[in-house]
Structures are given as structure tokens and as C-alpha cells.
Amino acid sequence: MPAAQSHPKNGQPGRWRTRVAVGSLAINLLLLVLLLRPMPRRSSSAAGDGLPHGLPGTENATQDDRPSAPGLTSSARIAMSVxxxxxSNDFHEFAANLRRAGCPDETVCDVIRPAVLRSFNGRRGQLAQGGxxxxxxxxRRALRAQEEATEAGLDDTQDRLLAELVCPIDLFDKEDNNFEMRLLIELASGFLNRGAQRALLRLIMDTERIVERWNQRTRGILVPEDITALERERDRMRQRLGQMLSDSEREEVDLRVWQxxxxGGVTVNARLRQLRLTPAEFREFSHITSGAEVSALTELLDLHKFLGDSSPRLTEADVSAQLSGLLGDERYAQxxxxxDSIFVAAEQxxxxxxxPSEAAGAVYQTFEEFRAALAPLRAAWPGDKEQARRALLEQREQMRARLDSILAAAPEPGRxxxxxxxxxxxIQxxxxKP
Amino acid sequence: MNRSRWLLLSLTLNGLLLFAVAWRWQPAPVPSAPADGVNPSIATGIRPEEPARGESTVQVAAMAGEVSAFHWSQFDLNDWPAYRDGLRGIGCPERTVREILEPLVRRSYYEQTRAATAPYVSHFWELLSAGDTNGFESLKTVLKSLSAEKHEILKNLLGDGSSPDAEPTIASKEDQLVFLSAALQERVVASQVRHQERLQEFSRDFKGNEKERNKGIRSLNQEFDKELAGLLSPEELAEFRLRNSRFAGLRELEGVELSETELAEIIRIKEREKQGSPAEAREVEKLLGPDRLADFERAQQPVYQELLRLSERLNAPPGATGELWTEQQRAEQQALALKKDSQLNDVDRAAKLASQRESLRARVGQVLGAGGQAAWDRQQAGWLKQAFQVPEENPLGPPSGNP
Structure with a gap:
């Protein structure tokens, strides 16, 4: 069959085919252009793009505004990019970003905590500029009241934020410029396991913070509601302490802090050394003598500054009796x-x-006898004042005469x-103190 | 090839190109959190940036790869110089580098401190009972040496601490300097720091008598004044001097109303005249008038300020502070008279003082209420003790002197 000849009726499919071919070619060209064209930049300011936003004041920055301008090296741009x-100026986000990047928890806190403190200190500083x-x-009074209220709010917000971020202020992280304090802490609490020691130190810091805050807020004036609130704080501290330390651990820390x-610290005076105490006796000795006064640790944790001193565990009479029992008669007399300040003064x-050395003993003996003679006069005072005064003067003259004879050997004039x-x-x- | 085949080919190419374009222009996938919650990379989804001049697309792609591949485990936390350099390498600000490394070094040295102290901790009572002072002294020496080593390491690692972000050694006391521009504040603080350093150096190195020492200090102070005069305008200098005057604290006084002008003038009077002198009193009275002078003098009494705070804290009625103050003053005078009354014996004197004290407390209770009275008792405990204390009589009179 011969090739179909173009016929007016048969030409339409041919034209259609041509049109399709031309259209397809045009589409191909268009698609090629799209394929080879570079992609446009993306904006980073859209929410939900998953990227953390940048430094304060750059919240609306786009990728274009980031330091990626031509002229910076690749390394610098990588550095700034990372x-x-x-x-982030959102501390939660900042912490989360760091943790996502594998930053250790301690380091996250090392970064976030100072940033939080700076931020809040900046706001506190602005308070000073108001008014x-x-x-x-x-x-002035109105200004101060406003500042105090704002400052209290800032303090609470700061503490809450740090608690949320799990970054409490830790005594270990404070600069240990106070060398003696570091030694005290370690000797007093180093026998505890690491966790208990940290918990105790955190409790101490929290209590110090409470004391500071209450000082600022009340300016030393406590109304009954304050007392109630402080007692609740104290009970909370006691509960925390009870959870972290056993009774024996608490007693040991308290005792070491007192010591x-x-x-006397780690320096044991010669007089105490002469008693030749065993380690157990020394500990018991400290335990008894500390019973008459509350340790610094208890003073702090029990908020003595506000709630007043609690009674000491032992009276002075109890201390004397227990020491006598511990040391025995001879050592106790020594x-x-x-x-005795009189004996020390006599030695001096x-x-x-x-x-000669025995002269001090003789002087002391004289004063002991004088003390015994003075006791009934003191007990009867004022009574017949003139009679008591005469008796006292008589005693004084006798004592002077005896001391004079003891000191007769002294070479110095003006004695x-x-x-x-x-x-x-x-005498005074x-x-x-009879 | 006939036309049909060309058409077929073209249409096939359409399909392929369409697919290729669609694949190239699809949006970047959002990264999903891995099962363990730790995303091993950050900042995914960043598209490679435009190449900078001179950079190839390969370099840009490598850069984006480095950013997205960052993980903290790349740092060796035990190699502090490398850690420092690594932090700087990711653009960490210098202050933050310091805030990361300092605690790290401190914690490391704390461990050494703990190890050195451990034997003394576990043998605490043995060492004390043995009176082993040498042992503890050795420990102190070791700890001091560790501390010095730590400071040296930090200094070598991070410099001497005077980073651009470091606080000046004299706090800028924003409220004292805030009236100056930020630039001037910096210069004044720098000048104060230098002045303090000069004073310290002078005190440390000076070997002479007290008169010459005072002369030297005066000279340094004059130098400082001259430096300030060069920095500040006369008005600024006058304001600076007022704010730094030792009497500037008078602005904290409550219970007296003074205008700013009056307060400034009072400070100038006190700086000019001898404290407590008749001339000072005359000038202040001329300024305030006799009634307001009385208010001003009363406001300067610490007990009055305490009572003001107490009244404010208790929301006491207006006039309560004045009432309390008057009652306390009266009671104090009466107690003094009782103490001096030689006609009274000790027993009667003690009884009358106790009675007077209770009357005062009752009066306070009427003004402040029961709860307020308790707060007053606590606040004024020292004053009460001093005012109503029965004097202890020495039957022989006071001691004749020190041995």
C-alpha cells in the first residue's frame, strides 16, 4: 500500500502530533532549566524549624544575618555556626541544646548557672538605677519597698529556674579562696560518702541562703507569722538532714565542726596534751565540753539567728561532773x-x-584560799554592806602580804x-564569778 | 527515526526530568529524636549556604557537614589545653570557656585534696589525742601546694583572669555612677582601680613615720582628684563628690522629709565643717529651721530608725513610731535617775527598775498590740538590757589599773 497521502482529513492527526512534540520539547527545556538552577536560601526565623535561636537581641535574625557573610573563612563560619x-536566650532551650550535643551534665550547669546569675544580677542592677x-x-521608703519586693521576686524566680534546670549552687564549685574553710569542711565531713557530703554542703548553702533572704526581707524584725514560717523552714532542714545522715554521722560531723x-582546731595546747588522753577519751572529752555550747553547724541549721539559741545539751555542772568521771580525780584536778584563769595568771x-616555777603554784594556792574565804561574803552580799566591805578589805591585805613574801625573790623594781x-x-x- | 519515536522519546524525557526536578526540590526532612533521646548531631536541616567567594561547593558542603556532625564527645575532657582550644574552635565565648574549665580544674584538684586529707579524716581523733600538730601542719602545706599548683595551671590555661568580660576590681556601684555616660563610668572606675592600686603599693612599700605617711596618702588623693577633674565636668565632679561622700548615707534616713537640695547642702555642710561642731549645727539649723532640725537629729538616732522599721513592718498606725520613741526616751531617763539614786538600796533599786521596764512594755503593747510587743521585745532586747540593767556594785571600787 502506498504511503498514505496527505489528505485534508488525514492531516489533523499529524498536526496534533506536531503540537504535542513541540509542547513536550518546551517542557523538557523548562524542566532542564529547573533542574540545573541553584536552590534559593532558607529563612531560619520560621518557628518549628527545629533550630535553636541565637543570642539575645538576635531573635529575629535570619540565616542571612548570621555571620556567614562573604569574607569570613570557612573555619570561622563553622565555629560561629556551632x-x-x-x-539560646531561653535557658531551658540552651540546656537542652547542650545536652543534645552530648555535653556532660556538670558542664551544662557550669555554663548555665553563671549565665542565669548574670542575667538576674543584671536585672538587680537595674533596680538600683530606678528612682x-x-x-x-x-x-525613699516607697522606693525601697518597691525594690525589696522586686528583688524578692527575682530571688525566688532565680532559685526556681536553677532548680528546674537542676543546677543548684554547690559549695564544691565555689572558688576555695578560703583555705581554712576548705580544710574544716574536709576534716569535718570527709568521712561521709561523696553523695552524703555533697548533700550536707548543699543543705548548708541552702540554709545560708535562707538566712540571707530572711535578713533582707525582715531587716531583723520578726512578726509572729515570720516565726512560724521560720520554724517550718527549720523543721524542713532538720528533716533533710535526717534523710541524708544517720544520727551517729550527724553527731560526728557536729562534733568535728565544734572541735x-x-x-581549738587541730592545735592541741600543751596543757591538754599533758592529760595524755587516748583517742576515744579525746573524742569523749570534746563531746562533753561541746555539750555546754551549741556547735556552729547546729546554730546555722536551727536558724538560731532568728529563732534564738536552743538550750545547750549540758549545764556547766553537768560538764564538770562528766569530765570528772572521764578523767579521774587526778587528771580532773590538773x-x-x-x-582556771587565776592559775594561768599566776603562771604569767x-x-x-x-x-622559780613553784612560785606560780604558791600564788595560785593563795588565791584559792582567798576564793574560799570570799565565798560566804559574796553569798551574803549586800546584807550589811559595810561589814562585808571591811571583811573583804581585811582579806585583801592578808593576801597581799602573802603574795609579797612569795614574790620577794623577784629582782625587778616596781614589782x-x-x-x-x-x-x-x-579580786574583781x-x-x-564566785 | 520517525516522528512517533521522537515524540515517544520526548515524552519519556518529560517524565524523567519531572521526577528529577521533584526529587531535587523536595523539602528537607525534619529530624526525629532517636530512641535513646540523645540526638547524635545537631542542627540538621541546615541547608548548605551559598559558597563564599573563593569557596567551592565541596567546601561549603564539608562545612555544613562539620556543623551538623558536632558532638561533645569530640573533646578530650582530660586534655585541658586541647579542650580549651576545641571550645574556642566551636565559637565558645572566652568567658564561657573559663566557666567550663575552671570548675573542671577545681573538681580535679578537689579530688587530690580529698585524697591527701583522707588519712587525717580517718585518724582525726588519734592525731588530736597524740597532739600531732606537725601532722596537720604537713597536711596544710600539701593542700596549700595543691592550691598553688591549681592556680598556676589555671593561669597557664586561661590567663590571669582579666578577660574582657571580667568585672572590674572596684565594683562600679551602678547607683553612684549611673548619672554618667557608660563610657565615662568605665573611665572613672578604671581611675578608681588605679588609685586603689597606687594606695596599696604606697602602703606596702612605705617606710617612714605616720606624719609622712599621711602626707603621702594626701598627695595620692590629690592626684586622683586631679585625674577626676580631667575626666568630669564641674557639675559631674560635684555630683560624684556628693555621691561618694561619707555622709551620702544620709539619703537613707527615714522619718524626716528633706528635699534633694536640702540633703545635698547638708552633706556639703558636714564635709566642710567639723563633725558635731557648733558651726555645723548652726548652718544646718539655718537651712532647716528649729523644728525640722529636731526631726533631722531624731532621725539620725539608730534606735529611732529601728522603731521606724518596726512600725512599718507591723503596719502600725501613723504616729506609732513617735509615740514609741517618746516613751522609750522617758523610760531611759527615769531608769538613769533610779540608778543614780543613792538613797535606794540595791533590792529596791532592782525592783523599781523591773517595774518601770514592765510599764514600758505594757505601753508598747497598747501601741503595737501583743504580737507587735513581742517583735519590739526582740528588736529592742539590747536597748532594754542596757537601759534597765541593775548595776553590779564592786565593793572595793573599780580596779586600780593593769598589771
Whole structure:
């Protein structure tokens, strides 16, 4: 069959085919252009793009605004890109970004905590700039009240934020410029396991913070509602302490703190060494003598600053009785003498006048007898004042004569005048503490 | 090839190109959290940026890859210099580098401290009972040495701490300097820091008598004044001097209404005249008038300020502070008279003082209420003790002197 000849009727499919072919070719060209064309930049400001937003003040920054301008090296742009992707003015987001990037928890807190504190300190600083510097009277009072209320709010918000971020302020992370404090902490609580020690130190810091806050808010004036609230705080601290330490651990820490702060520290004076105490006796000795005064740790945790001192565990009479039981008669007598200010003064007097060592004992003996003679006069005071005064003067003269004979061997001139004034001082002391 | 085949080919190419374009232009997938909650990479979804001049597409792709591949485990936390450099390498600000490394170093040295202290902790009572002072002294030496080593390491790692973000050594006391521009504040603070350093250096190195020392300090102060005069305008300098005056605290006084002008003038009077002198009193009275002078003098009494705070805290009625103050002053005078009354014996004197004290407390209770009275008792405990304390009589009179 011959090739179909073009026929007016048969030409339409051919034209249609041509049109389709041309259209297809055009589409191909268009698609090629689209395929080879570079892609446009993306904006980063859209919410939900999953990217953390940047530094404060750049919340509306787009990718275009980021430091990716031509002229910076690739390394610099990578550097800025990485940190700027992590950092955020939303602290929760900042912490989450760091954790997602594998940052250790401690390091997250090391970064976030100072940032939080700076942020809040900045806001506190702005408070100081509000109002007239020279406002006085009622204006000053109103300004102060407003500042205090705002500051209290900031404090609460800051603490809550740090608690949410699980980044409490930790004593271990404070700069240990106070060397002695570091030694005290370690010797007093180093026997605890790590977790208990940290918990205790955190409790101490929290309590200090409570004391500071209450000081600021109440300015030393406590109304009954404050007392109730403080007692509740104290009970919370006690509960926390009870959960972290056993009774024996608590007692040991308390005792060591007392020893380090009020018991002489790590320096044991020669007089105490002469008693030759065993380790157990020494500990018991500290336990008894600390019973008459509350340890610094208890003072703090029980909020003594606001709620007043709790009664000591032991009276002075109890202390004496228990020490006597611990040391035995001989050592206890030695202890009493060594800790009697009169004996110490007698030793100093003998040393000052270059007297033989037994002279101090003789001086002390004289004062002991004087003390015994003075006791009934003191007990009867005021009674017949004139009679008591005469008896006292008589005793004083007798004592002077005896001391004078003891000190007769002293080579220095002017001894008598020094002795007279010293005797009067001792009399005063004995009179006030019979 | 006939036309049909060309058409078929073209249509097939349409399909392929359409598919290719659709694949190239699809949006980037949103990263989903992995099962363990830790996303091993950050910032996925960043498209490669436009190449900068001189950069190839390959370099840009590598850069995007590095950003998205960052993980903290890339840092060796035990190699502090490398860690520091790595942090800087990811653009971490210098202050944050310090805030990361300092605690790390401190914690490390704390472990060494704990190890060194451990034997002393576990043998605490043995060492004390043995009176082993040398042992504890050795421990102190070791700890001090560790501390010094730590500071040296930090200094080598991070410098001497004076980073651009470091606080100046004299706090800028925003409220004292806030009236100056930010730039001037910085310069004034820098000048104060220098002045303090000069004073410290002078005190440390000076070897001479007290008169010469005071002369030297005066000279340094004059130098500082001259420096300030060069920085500040006369008005600014006058305001600076007022705010830094030792009497600037008078602005904190409550219970007296003073205008800003009056307060500033009072400070100038006090700086100019000798404290407590008749001239000072005359000038202040001239300024305020006798009634307001009385208010001003009363406001300067610490007990009055305490009572003001107490009244405010208790929301006491107006005038309560004045009433309390008057009652306390009266009671104090009466107690003093009782103490001096030689006609009274000790027993009667003690009884009358106790009675007077209770009268005062009752009066306070009427003004402040029962709860307020308890707060007053606590606040004024020291004053009460001092005002109503029965004097202890020394039968021999006061001691004749020190040995």
C-alpha cells in the first residue's frame, strides 16, 4: 500500500502530533532549566524549624544575618555556626541544646548557672538605677519597698529556674579562696560518702541562703507569722538532714565542726596534751565540753539567728561532773587548774617576774584560799554592806602580804605597784564569778 | 527515526526530568529524636549556604557537614589545653570557656585534696589525742601546694583572669555612677582601680613615720582628684563628690522629709565643717529651721530608725513610731535617775527598775498590740538590757589599773 497521502482529513492527526512534540520539547527545556538552577536560601526565623535561636537581641535574625557573610573563612563560619546553634536566650532551650550535643551534665550547669546569675544580677542592677538617687523620707521608703519586693521576686524566680534546670549552687564549685574553710569542711565531713557530703554542703548553702533572704526581707524584725514560717523552714532542714545522715554521722560531723571552730582546731595546747588522753577519751572529752555550747553547724541549721539559741545539751555542772568521771580525780584536778584563769595568771605573773616555777603554784594556792574565804561574803552580799566591805578589805591585805613574801625573790623594781593592781583585778574577777 | 519515536522519546524525557526536578526540590526532612533521646548531631536541616567567594561547593558542603556532625564527645575532657582550644574552635565565648574549665580544674584538684586529707579524716581523733600538730601542719602545706599548683595551671590555661568580660576590681556601684555616660563610668572606675592600686603599693612599700605617711596618702588623693577633674565636668565632679561622700548615707534616713537640695547642702555642710561642731549645727539649723532640725537629729538616732522599721513592718498606725520613741526616751531617763539614786538600796533599786521596764512594755503593747510587743521585745532586747540593767556594785571600787 502506498504511503498514505496527505489528505485534508488525514492531516489533523499529524498536526496534533506536531503540537504535542513541540509542547513536550518546551517542557523538557523548562524542566532542564529547573533542574540545573541553584536552590534559593532558607529563612531560619520560621518557628518549628527545629533550630535553636541565637543570642539575645538576635531573635529575629535570619540565616542571612548570621555571620556567614562573604569574607569570613570557612573555619570561622563553622565555629560561629556551632556555638550559635547551641546558645539560646531561653535557658531551658540552651540546656537542652547542650545536652543534645552530648555535653556532660556538670558542664551544662557550669555554663548555665553563671549565665542565669548574670542575667538576674543584671536585672538587680537595674533596680538600683530606678528612682532618684537623692530621694529621702517617704519617697525613699516607697522606693525601697518597691525594690525589696522586686528583688524578692527575682530571688525566688532565680532559685526556681536553677532548680528546674537542676543546677543548684554547690559549695564544691565555689572558688576555695578560703583555705581554712576548705580544710574544716574536709576534716569535718570527709568521712561521709561523696553523695552524703555533697548533700550536707548543699543543705548548708541552702540554709545560708535562707538566712540571707530572711535578713533582707525582715531587716531583723520578726512578726509572729515570720516565726512560724521560720520554724517550718527549720523543721524542713532538720528533716533533710535526717534523710541524708544517720544520727551517729550527724553527731560526728557536729562534733568535728565544734572541735575545729570552738575546740581549738587541730592545735592541741600543751596543757591538754599533758592529760595524755587516748583517742576515744579525746573524742569523749570534746563531746562533753561541746555539750555546754551549741556547735556552729547546729546554730546555722536551727536558724538560731532568728529563732534564738536552743538550750545547750549540758549545764556547766553537768560538764564538770562528766569530765570528772572521764578523767579521774587526778587528771580532773590538773585539768581544772590548767583551765582556771587565776592559775594561768599566776603562771604569767611568776614568769613576768622571773620567779622559780613553784612560785606560780604558791600564788595560785593563795588565791584559792582567798576564793574560799570570799565565798560566804559574796553569798551574803549586800546584807550589811559595810561589814562585808571591811571583811573583804581585811582579806585583801592578808593576801597581799602573802603574795609579797612569795614574790620577794623577784629582782625587778616596781614589782609592788604591778602586784597591787593585779590583785585588785583578780579580786574583781573572783567577786563577779564566785 | 520517525516522528512517533521522537515524540515517544520526548515524552519519556518529560517524565524523567519531572521526577528529577521533584526529587531535587523536595523539602528537607525534619529530624526525629532517636530512641535513646540523645540526638547524635545537631542542627540538621541546615541547608548548605551559598559558597563564599573563593569557596567551592565541596567546601561549603564539608562545612555544613562539620556543623551538623558536632558532638561533645569530640573533646578530650582530660586534655585541658586541647579542650580549651576545641571550645574556642566551636565559637565558645572566652568567658564561657573559663566557666567550663575552671570548675573542671577545681573538681580535679578537689579530688587530690580529698585524697591527701583522707588519712587525717580517718585518724582525726588519734592525731588530736597524740597532739600531732606537725601532722596537720604537713597536711596544710600539701593542700596549700595543691592550691598553688591549681592556680598556676589555671593561669597557664586561661590567663590571669582579666578577660574582657571580667568585672572590674572596684565594683562600679551602678547607683553612684549611673548619672554618667557608660563610657565615662568605665573611665572613672578604671581611675578608681588605679588609685586603689597606687594606695596599696604606697602602703606596702612605705617606710617612714605616720606624719609622712599621711602626707603621702594626701598627695595620692590629690592626684586622683586631679585625674577626676580631667575626666568630669564641674557639675559631674560635684555630683560624684556628693555621691561618694561619707555622709551620702544620709539619703537613707527615714522619718524626716528633706528635699534633694536640702540633703545635698547638708552633706556639703558636714564635709566642710567639723563633725558635731557648733558651726555645723548652726548652718544646718539655718537651712532647716528649729523644728525640722529636731526631726533631722531624731532621725539620725539608730534606735529611732529601728522603731521606724518596726512600725512599718507591723503596719502600725501613723504616729506609732513617735509615740514609741517618746516613751522609750522617758523610760531611759527615769531608769538613769533610779540608778543614780543613792538613797535606794540595791533590792529596791532592782525592783523599781523591773517595774518601770514592765510599764514600758505594757505601753508598747497598747501601741503595737501583743504580737507587735513581742517583735519590739526582740528588736529592742539590747536597748532594754542596757537601759534597765541593775548595776553590779564592786565593793572595793573599780580596779586600780593593769598589771
Amino acid at each position: 556555638w550559635s546553634q547551641l546558645e 532618684s538617687y537623692w530621694a529621702t523620707g517617704e519617697s 575545729m571552730t570552738k575546740g 585539768y581544772r587548774k590548767d583551765h 605573773l611568776a614568769e613576768q617576774h622571773h620567779l 609592788r605597784k604591778a602586784l597591787n593592781s593585779w590583785i585588785d583585778q583578780v 574577777e573572783i567577786w563577779q
